[in-house]
Amino acid sequence: MFSHLLQWSSYNDELADARQGVYTYRAHGSIYHRIGGLLPLNSNDRPRFLQMYIYDTEHENEHRMAENATLRVDIIDRIKNILNEHNPFVHTLRHLAQRDDIQQCKFVIKEQPPNQHNYSMPSASQVAAVVVGGDDIANLKERDVMVESVTGRLMSTKETAGYYDPLQYPLLFPYGSYGWDLNTRSLTGKKITCREFYSYMFQMRECYDSIVLRAGRLTQQFAVDNCVKMQASNLRWVALNQDTIRADLYKGLEDSYNAGEHNTENVGRRTILPSSFVGSPRDMHQRYQDAMALVHKFGKPDIFLTMTCNPSWSEIVAELLPGQQPHDRPDLLTRVFHARLEELKKDVLERNVLGKVVAYVYVIEFQKRGLPHVHMLLILDQSDKLATPDDYDKIVRAEIPDQQQEPELHKRILKHMIHGVQNPRSPCMKQGSCKKGFLSHSLIVQSKEMTHIPSIVGVKMLHLYRYVRIHE
Template sequence: LGGVDDLEEYRIELNTDMRLDQRRYNVPISSEVAAIWVEDSELCKYFERSIVLFGNDNKRYSTQPYYGCYDPLSYPLFFPRGEIGWHPEIPKKGVSLNEMLQSRRSGRQSLGNSYNENNIYVVDMYIKVESSRLDYIKKHQEQIRADLYQGVVDSLQAGENRADEVGKRTIVPSSFIGGRRDRRRRYLDAMALVQKYGKPNIFLTMTCNPNWDEIISELEPGQTPRDRPDLIVRVFRAKLEDLKIQLFKRHIFGKVATYVYVVEFQKRGLPHAHFLLIMEGRYKLTCPEQYDCLISAELPDKSKYPELYKMVVKHMMHGPCGVLNPKNVCMQKGSWA
């Protein structure tokens, strides 16, 4: 609101609906932060948020979430001096990394231990970025040649049976990551690989351990791994790239003909990756003995492999719990068994 004269003549209107249970929007006590993505056009308008200013002449001034001045009003602790927040015109070049890091440090210091609010802010910024992409697609349907998909037959095949909506669908191109056409393109690419190279031989999963030394050593006093999603994904990606080197350059399982993989996030926010590996002819697994060389479902020999034994017992086994260990994680109040 910098530069606005006669502020005493303005009032702020909060975009709330008294018919909703406002207790749902209290400060969360859980460490898990999620967002609900509303796709229906009518629901989007119903839950649309903005900050509205009215002058004495009742002239309306709307501050939309993608305006730079919205974040200082919504997150005053992050912007104590009223700095401009996120907006679509943020430059991708010419921004000093040291300035960004210093800004993050000052923001965390001003928040103290309120890291849950930090996570909510990160989720909110991600929604703004994705929403701006979708808005661009919606307003530039001609550039993506949406007319090719607007026929009556296409609408009926998509399940649209309302006459007033036929031919009015917004087309999301395959370049939008996570969209229907993007998923279909990836699926067809994967099926083409199977058609050419044969069925996958190895299904490999890599999970993130929040207690990795690379994560724990970088935490600030009072922080836990869940307070630093940025640190978790950076460390996970570094280890994921190292795993790809082990698989595809050092051939720890043999030479890989082709592969596909996907990175997903668990409910607690921890990333994990799923690989499907199709091996070259002489390295394909065809008998139980070959599988036994790669997979073990028993405890390693403690005397021969003490480090491996320690890792398996720590990460792959549950318990004891109950009366034998009432302090186990699964026995704590509010935890999932």
């Protein structure tokens, strides 16, 4: 990589190890993209990041191997040759490494020209320049970055700059093509948002082999990074358009008091997050009030339904590229899950397989291992409410199916739901028992049109009905 990617992130060893589990990349808060100096601060320090292209280039591969001993030298050498031939940023850095006055030089990374189309390959003179002394410093633009030869600090780069992607992900952008910036527009001149741009990049196409979709763990990091970038873009719009959302009508003092702030000196001018910003306090409060209004009108929910994404679904397995695992394609998992969810909603809300539904609410969450799941509350019509034990027995069963009469259902129950001696290889098992404290209990829902299997339910949660839909 050319530069640092700093964030509040962590790798959870409990979710994945060398034997089982999936790689998990998590971001906590903002992600900061920073660039250091062209040369190491001390002569004894090992070159890192873009310094490898300039300092001690004869031992460049050895320096990269020092970052990770599991790397293969032959693959590193092939990648280096590709970047040396095609990447305009590398071209400028290699030219800089041959200069005798490198100590007095500065490396200027340029913003994308406003008349440059996104699909046009940039040249070395367009993406970067070498400046000696103070020459041309006055001509720097707002989002241009000037990297000094030797510096003891890191320079921050904005995520709204087009060079953000090719600098942080040279393997995904070997030609140095720019990513999204504030000036990105379509062929018709329409301004393209950050979400639209990266949605286009993650799209699957029959006649196009996308590098982004083949990068494995790097694809996961790229997706998380750009998700944070989209959120930052939304927050920036809210901060710059407080008058548009009429933030002056919000009761700032009352909100501060309710949040526990009793000192008026600490209130100041606040940036208001409207309820249209998903995940904001006002958004959550509005959703809660809407749900309570439904309960007030139609009564308490009758069914708690959960559907979890299964990475073994045929639609997912069929679209995986050679050598890929489901966790390598978070985009594919979410798309298939969304399609399955829409089909489940048709079954429950239109086909009335569990009874006529008069009101419902649901929320979509992501597990720590990256799989989405939905929690849905269903309020049934008065004529279909579950009032007696016989009504519950029609859709709920708390026993393991008979292997002779229902072999497929029996197989799935033992594979996905049972702890203990019947499934000792379950990821949650530790020293012969479930580390979460669940016992070998399960709930099954069946109907004529569809069959549902719940996730694992403990003794303390038997009042919650959690189901995962089966698809042959």
